[in-house]
Amino acid sequence: MNTLAAPVTGTRPIYLDYNATTPVLPEVLDAMLPFLGERFGNPSSLHPYGREARSAVEQARVEVALLLGCSPEEIIFTSGGTESNNLAILGSIRATACGGDVLTSVIEHPAVSRPCELLEGRGSVVTRLGVDELGVVDVEEARKALDHLPLLLTVMHANNETGTIQPIREIADVARERGALVHTDAAQSVGKVPVDVDDLGVDLLSVAGHKLYAPKGVGALYVRRGVPLRPVLVGAGHERGLRPGTENVASIAGLGAACALARNTLQAESTRVMVLRDRLWNVLSEGVPGLKLNGHPLRRLPNTLNVVFPGVRSSRLLETAVGVAASGGSACHEGGETPSPVLTAMGVARVDALGAVRLSLGRGTTEVDVAVAAEALVAAWRVLKGTPAS
Amino acid sequence: MNTLAAPVTGTRPIYLDYNATTPVLPEVLDAMLPFLGERFGNPSSLHPYGREARSAVEQARVEVALLLGCSPEEIIFTSGGTESNNLAILGSIRATACGGDVLTSVIEHPAVSRPCELLEGRGSVVTRLGVDELGVVDVEEARKALDHLPLLLTVMHANNETGTIQPIREIADVARERGALVHTDAAQSVGKVPVDVDDLGVDLLSVAGHKLYAPKGVGALYVRRGVPLRPVLVGAGHERGLRPGTENVASIAGLGAACALARNTLQAESTRVMVLRDRLWNVLSEGVPGLKLNGHPLRRLPNTLNVVFPGVRSSRLLETAVGVAASGGSACHEGGETPSPVLTAMGVARVDALGAVRLSLGRGTTEVDVAVAAEALVAAWRVLKGTPAS
Numbered sequence: 001m002n003t004l005a006a007p008v009t010g011t012r013p014i015y016l017d018y019n020a021t022t023p024v025l026p027e028v029l030d031a032m033l034p035f036l037g038e039r040f041g042n043p044s045s046l047h048p049y050g051r052e053a054r055s056a057v058e059q060a061r062v063e064v065a066l067l068l069g070c071s072p073e074e075i076i077f078t079s080g081g082t083e084s085n086n087l088a089i090l091g092s093i094r095a096t097a098c099g100g101d102v103l104t105s106v107i108e109h110p111a112v113s114r115p116c117e118l119l120e121g122r123g124s125v126v127t128r129l130g131v132d133e134l135g136v137v138d139v140e141e142a143r144k145a146l147d148h149l150p151l152l153l154t155v156m157h158a159n160n161e162t163g164t165i166q167p168i169r170e171i172a173d174v175a176r177e178r179g180a181l182v183h184t185d186a187a188q189s190v191g192k193v194p195v196d197v198d199d200l201g202v203d204l205l206s207v208a209g210h211k212l213y214a215p216k217g218v219g220a221l222y223v224r225r226g227v228p229l230r231p232v233l234v235g236a237g238h239e240r241g242l243r244p245g246t247e248n249v250a251s252i253a254g255l256g257a258a259c260a261l262a263r264n265t266l267q268a269e270s271t272r273v274m275v276l277r278d279r280l281w282n283v284l285s286e287g288v289p290g291l292k293l294n295g296h297p298l299r300r301l302p303n304t305l306n307v308v309f310p311g312v313r314s315s316r317l318l319e320t321a322v323g324v325a326a327s328g329g330s331a332c333h334e335g336g337e338t339p340s341p342v343l344t345a346m347g348v349a350r351v352d353a354l355g356a357v358r359l360s361l362g363r364g365t366t367e368v369d370v371a372v373a374a375e376a377l378v379a380a381w382r383v384l385k386g387t388p389a390s
Numbered sequence: 391m392n393t394l395a396a397p398v399t400g401t402r403p404i405y406l407d408y409n410a411t412t413p414v415l416p417e418v419l420d421a422m423l424p425f426l427g428e429r430f431g432n433p434s435s436l437h438p439y440g441r442e443a444r445s446a447v448e449q450a451r452v453e454v455a456l457l458l459g460c461s462p463e464e465i466i467f468t469s470g471g472t473e474s475n476n477l478a479i480l481g482s483i484r485a486t487a488c489g490g491d492v493l494t495s496v497i498e499h500p501a502v503s504r505p506c507e508l509l510e511g512r513g514s515v516v517t518r519l520g521v522d523e524l525g526v527v528d529v530e531e532a533r534k535a536l537d538h539l540p541l542l543l544t545v546m547h548a549n550n551e552t553g554t555i556q557p558i559r560e561i562a563d564v565a566r567e568r569g570a571l572v573h574t575d576a577a578q579s580v581g582k583v584p585v586d587v588d589d590l591g592v593d594l595l596s597v598a599g600h601k602l603y604a605p606k607g608v609g610a611l612y613v614r615r616g617v618p619l620r621p622v623l624v625g626a627g628h629e630r631g632l633r634p635g636t637e638n639v640a641s642i643a644g645l646g647a648a649c650a651l652a653r654n655t656l657q658a659e660s661t662r663v664m665v666l667r668d669r670l671w672n673v674l675s676e677g678v679p680g681l682k683l684n685g686h687p688l689r690r691l692p693n694t695l696n697v698v699f700p701g702v703r704s705s706r707l708l709e710t711a712v713g714v715a716a717s718g719g720s721a722c723h724e725g726g727e728t729p730s731p732v733l734t735a736m737g738v739a740r741v742d743a744l745g746a747v748r749l750s751l752g753r754g755t756t757e758v759d760v761a762v763a764a765e766a767l768v769a770a771w772r773v774l775k776g777t778p779a780s
Contacts, residue, residue, distance in 0.1 A: 251641075
């Protein structure tokens with residue numbers, strides 16, 4: 001282990017990067033451990049070891065379905081959000097003999113935009129909806145684009161960087177009138193806000209375990225009954241022939257437990273986190289004149305605060321505020337000093353986009369965390385700006 | 391939880407189905423737990439939570455590489471053996487502008503045969519090598535087929551049902567002379583026999599975590615430096631752009647620990663298990679006149695014993711021998727009363743194939759297990775045959 005990457009010892013930084021990934025909740029780990037221990041069977045085996053594993057998978061399927069408001073047989077387990085998105089997008093287009101066109105947005109995660117590009121390279125026409133300055137897709141623009149009869153509409157439910165929630169229901173209503181399938185990447189919204197497949201009016205919906213306190217490496221795809229889909233990975237007949245490979249029993253059990261927890265505590269926890277997030281915004285606004293909010297002030301995930309610290313680079317700010325672990329964009333894009341494509345699409349100026357910090361709160365975030373983190377961020381900004389503390 | 395699928399209580403059946411899946415070893419679980427706990431970061435994040443996660447992934451990559459005799463940068467982490475096989479087969483064919491033909495065998499796992507069929511449907515010529523009565527691919531037949539210059543040769547290292555080990559090196563030597571890429575599905579062999587990518591002469595090699603005491607839902611693909619490959623799932627740029635999605639850190643750490651254990655104890659453990667396996671064969675042979683071995687008597691995985699119990703159905707035998715958990719074929723094929731395609735390909739008569747039982751031993755198997763299981767199997771066979779105990 002090199003020194004840079006040694007485990008964090010002593011006081012760990014305050015974690016405000018829940019949109020990048022969440023810890024596994026103790027209740028989730030408890031649900032997993034039997035299957036990393038004595039109940040290790042392969043769900044395809046007919047003996048008792050297999051049957052108890054199969055039971056765990058099917059129980060978890062019920063829990064995921066209950067959270068999303070669908071039937072258990074409409075849930076396919078995958079290795080995560082990326083695979084769910086690939087299966088939804090590539091699988092639905094491949095299921096039509098003649099391929100088909102796609103309507104998406106300019107602010108999708110690469111797990112959606114890349115499959116769309118792949119289809120584009122194979123002859124599908126892909127149309128990308130723009131967003132307004134709050135990061136919201138225009139329903140009217142969607143309506144016009146849907147006149148061209150795409151086979152599939154895929155627009156994310158909530159944006160990973162800004163937390164802005166899209167008007168999925170409104171777009172979906174139009175899309176379904178036109179006969180298009182509707183997919184939404186709900187990786188960021190499931191567990192943070194109510195997500196009901198019928199309320200949203202979607203045919204396909206992607207879930208990523210590690211964004212809702214389940215482990216990394218597990219996800220789910222909701223597939224409305226009757227929606228034609230082809231597998232992307234092929235092999236044995238697991239998951240109704242749509243996703244081959246021995247089921248990841250322990251992690252699936254964990255995802256089930258995480259969904260049960262989300263269902264039972266979502267409302268109270270969302271409110272708690274939103275209050276903390278708004279307090280964080282208030283304290284930061286007081287300490288950082290000119291602080292700007294990115295994203296919709298109201299139609300936004302309750303845990304997400306994306307702000308521009310004026311006149312500094314977010315990378316430098318986060319290096320300086322060592323007591324805070326947050327992101328200068330989405331984790332998947334880090335490492336470069338290019339401005340976030342999401343913010344750019346919203347018309348945020350390059351200099352502002354380079355100063356944007358995503359602060360995302362979660363179940364572990366406390367009042368003290370918020371106070372300490374705000375102080376550290378304000379202090380770091382002052383150091384970089386050469387502003388004396390007030 | 392329905393009663394059928396309730397957890398096994400009281401005495402658990404003796405597990406002789408290690409080829410279906412293995413338990414997670416305590417040392418492996420220990421390696422995983424920190425990442426299901428405090429070290430939960432996303433490896434793409436730049437803050438300390440991310441860096442410690444990244445470090446774990448890269449350490450595990452070193453361990454997998456050490457076991458396989460390759461460089462860490464030649465290892466791609468996947469969600470399991472099926473995905474590794476899909477990536478190897480579909481990814482290598484897609485990497486050539488004009489597609490390409492495939493040479494495979496008739497005894498591959500669906501995770502290999504189905505991707506080959508998919509390619510066949512898209513214009514690739516797929517040739518399937520037969521096997522002899524011991525389940526071994528013919529090197530001469532391979533040599534002739536390679537004259538047709540397939541782009542890819544994909545033949546499994548060891549068969550999941552019989553344990554027969556294929557002459558990969560011999561075929562690979564011919565294939566490489568002809569300029570073909572060589573892939574082997576080593577899901578069943580890694581951790582049971584020495585697997586070295588240079589000794590085997592392969593370009594691509596698939597590993598399934600849950601066959602070698604790592605958890606389900608994680609695998610690896612060895613990709614020899616310079617081998618052209620395209621991703622099958624697309625998204626963000628993880629795993630050198632070949633496998634998108636947030637890394638399954640805990641399970642990857644587990645796979646690394648399992649590979650380290652395999653490397654350190656493989657020789658001793660293989661010998662121990664082989665002695666037990668051969669004892670099982672001896673006791674069964676004494677108790678069951680006409681018992682037949684399926685597979686190669688010598689060139690075979692040390693843990694695998696596939697035998698025909700004459701005159702009975704394996705499904706009935708395993709229902710009767712309630713104290714033993716074993717398989718009547720590979721787990722992925724169970725549920726039907728069709729004879730195993732692998733045994734059929736070897737020329738095993740239908741009636742014999744329906745009486746075949748796969749007994750696969752592992753690290754948890756003891757001398758007592760073998761004695762008790764043998765007795766239970768012999769007793770069950772006698773009950774079904776109406777033969778009085780001797």
